[in-house]
Amino acid sequence: MPAEPFGDRLGRVRASMDDRGLDVLLLSVGADLPWACGYEAMPLERLTMLVVPVDGDATLVVPALEAPRVMERPGVFRLRPWGETEDPVALVHRLCGAAGSLAVGDRTWTRFLLGLQRLRPAAAWSPASEVTGPLRAVKDDHEVAALRRAAVAADRVADQLRRGEVPLVGRTEAEVSAELGRRLVAEGHERVNFAIVASGPHAASPHHEPGRRVIGADEVVLCDFGGTMADDHGVGYCSDITRCVWTGGPPADAAEVYGVLMAAQAAAVAAATVGTTCEAVDAAARAVIEAAGYGERFVHRTGHGIGVEEHEDPYVVAGNATPLRPGHAFSIEPGIYLPDRYGFRLEDIVVATAAGPDPLNRVGHDLALVA
Ligand code: ZN
Ligand code: ZN
Ligand code: ZN
Secondary structure, three states: OOOOOHHHHHHHHHHHHHHHOOOEEEEOOOOHHHHHHOOOOOOOOOOOEEEEEOOOOEEEEEEHHHHHHOOOOOOOEEEEEEOOOOOHHHHHHHHOOOOOEEEEOOOOOHHHHHHHHHHOOOOEEEEOHHHHHHHHHEOOHHHHHHHHHHHHHHHHHHHHHHOOOOOOOOOEHHHHHHHHHHHHHHOOOOEEEEEEEEEHHHHHOOOOOOOOOEOOOOOEEEEEEEEEEEOOOOOEEEOOEEEEEEEOOOOHHHHHHHHHHHHHHHHHHHHOOOOOEHHHHHHHHHHHHHHOOOHHHOOOOOEEEOOOOOOEEEEEOOOOOOEOOOOEEEEEOOEEEEOOOEEEEOEEEEEEEOOEEEEOOOOOOOOEEEO
């Protein structure tokens, strides 16, 4: 594996800029910046901006007091710290030279964009995500390795849950959520992004907020959790997994519904081959659930891309005709939700490869029975 991925990524950014007739691409706060140059900007009132000319050296403009946090990457960008009495918008404006067509990161503070637009009234502006979105969706080897490490860590927590090592009965959903988060960190995550714990009838709500409900015996506990784990270059990549357990033994109807869900999830994973469209992968899960009579109980898309962000391209959803390419990384997470009774979701992260779908999460998929 080459030592650093950033030169290659900026090379692909410039090729796409060239195709689109863009002169300069500007990245500030948000996930594009660490993906492109390895540095994540704090969401400060002071401007941080990577200025990428289509042909020319990139410059990272940072507040002088943040400069010590930047790992310099010669050949990728040069560093230009700005002092408290300088005007960073004017500095970026000068670095843009005669550029007439500029792309700007989608999460850039409005104040800075408005300032730049005032200085360049004739310029044409577009969202940088038109360039970075499709590129970020296709993971390079560094990124697949990072997603795999995060998935393996999440698998260890899911395995602890499935083995009954996380006490459930008699505790609140919120307590269990906090414990899942602590376990993610213990397994190497820097940050917990979410830990949904939905018990009993709460599991029928896909994005339930874990609360004060005390988990009882003989019910489902749906756990959907993930965090961010640094790769070998300090860039964070996300994990995201859902497993359901049952406290005691499930009634026959619940076991049957869960069996349908497992078959649907496996069908969508198997369908996720290179060249298959995202909507066809979604349809593969949906067909199994519809055939069993639960089509109206599968109320969301089958999955989302994942990388430096929890949710990014490609979305596995009806209407997305994007064909899968090697390196696309996404969740496969169908669910069946029976209001006022229970619900199930089953989620793995999968990478499309020339050799077939590569599920990164390998922990057991069945409905584990825990005490
Ligand atoms: Zn690497
Ligand atoms: Zn999830
Ligand atoms: Zn997900």
